[in-house]
Amino acid sequence: MYGKLNWCISGAAALAIAFGGCAVPSSAQSIEEKVQACAGCHGEDGKPVDKTIPAIWGQQLGYIYLQLRDFKRGDRKNDIMQPIASSMEREDMLAIAEYFSKKPWPDLGQPRAPREIADQALRANGSVGCTGCHLDRFQGDGTVPRLAGMSREYLTKTIDDFRSRARGNNPGMSDLMLATAPEDLAALEEYLSGL
Ligand code: HEC
Ligand code: HEC
Secondary structure, three states, rough: OOHHHHHHOOOHHHHHOOOEEEOOOOOOOOHHHHHHHHHHOOOOOOOOOOOOOOOOOOOOHHHHHHHHHHHHHOOOOOOOOHHHHHOOOOHHHHHHHHHHHHOOOOOOOOOOHHHHHHHHHHHHHHHHOHHHHHHHOOOOOOEEEEOOOOOOOHHHHHHHHHHHHHHHHHHHHHHHHHHHOOOHHHHHHHHHHHO
């Protein structure tokens, strides 16, 4: 039963201000409460608890939002994330995406790729043009994800899922991954994880 004014002047004011104003929460639950469940897998400190779970701290806002939307719609199929996203409204998804995008990207401590692997990855990037979309140093922007420093196991899994179209929410990425040689993709996965 918080009106906008009540929310602003209540004990939660400090929290509301910390998150950029006096937005009325879409339910009685605060954003901090809503993201609590995510930490169990995506990590208390941004380091996922398993290598096949992607880092979402510091990921691009638009990209996080689109994935939650796609999980909810079933365009991106995943037995774990679909039920989690299914109860979210658009405002929740946007607020959650904003919350995680502002966190620092976690250092997963993965080794740098050896010289010859890095060279192969950079040659592949030169012909496919990954950085044309994923941008300088694979940092991403908007709805294009950051890839630099992502877990190697997750990169491998999701690229395989694009290739088999098990991940069907972006057919263009599937086409591109199918058009790229598996050895080049393996080199890119090792290179990207070590950035
Ligand atoms: C029980 C474990 C678990 C929980 C809890 C969980 N996730 Fe996930 N999440 C996963 C897994 C596993 C994947 C990878 C799915 C795949 O391989 O397609 C994932 C993928 C994602 C992605 C896609 C990231 C990318 O790089 O494509 C986003 C965004 C995401 N989760 C957000 C959340 C949010 C927000 C919450 C809390 C509301 C949450 N997750 C809770 C396990 C979990
Ligand atoms: C034409 C633009 C474009 C090019 C070129 C491109 N990507 Fe992407 N990539 C995207 C977009 C957009 C997404 C997000 C798809 C979605 O919404 O699920 C994406 C998603 C990804 C993901 C999933 C990240 C995650 O967190 O799940 C990986 C991995 C990836 N790209 C790797 C590559 C690699 C490697 C190359 C070069 C061989 C490449 N991409 C080239 C646009 C591009």
